[in-house]
Amino acid sequence: MFAEARPRRQRQFEDFTASELYCPRCRRAMPVRSRLLLVLPDGELHEYLCQACATSVGTKTVRENRPSQVFIP
Numbered sequence: 404m405f406a407e408a409r410p411r412r413q414r415q416f417e418d419f420t421a422s423e424l425y426c427p428r429c430r431r432a433m434p435v436r437s438r439l440l441l442v443l444p445d446g447e448l449h450e451y452l453c454q455a456c457a458t459s460v461g462t463k464t465v466r467e468n469r470p471s472q473v474f475i476p
């Protein structure tokens with residue numbers, strides 16, 4: 404079940420960096436920033452906000468039960 408083939412750095416990058424999401428207000432894909440919305444028993448719920456108009460364009464749950472999470476400098 405665990406993604407053994409994927410580099411850990413890549414995963415981490417994906418977790419912390421949202422790509423562009425479609426903003427209904429700007430009517431185009433916009434860069435977004437994430438904001439911590441809720442702390443759940445098994446992770447955190449983040450909300451994505453459009454960087455231009457701060458409209459909420461999506462949410463994401465970041466799981467914390469990742470085994471073998473090692474930070475490699």
Ligand SMILES: [Zn+2]
Pocket residue numbers: 426427428429430433453454455456457458
């Ligand atoms: Zn927008």
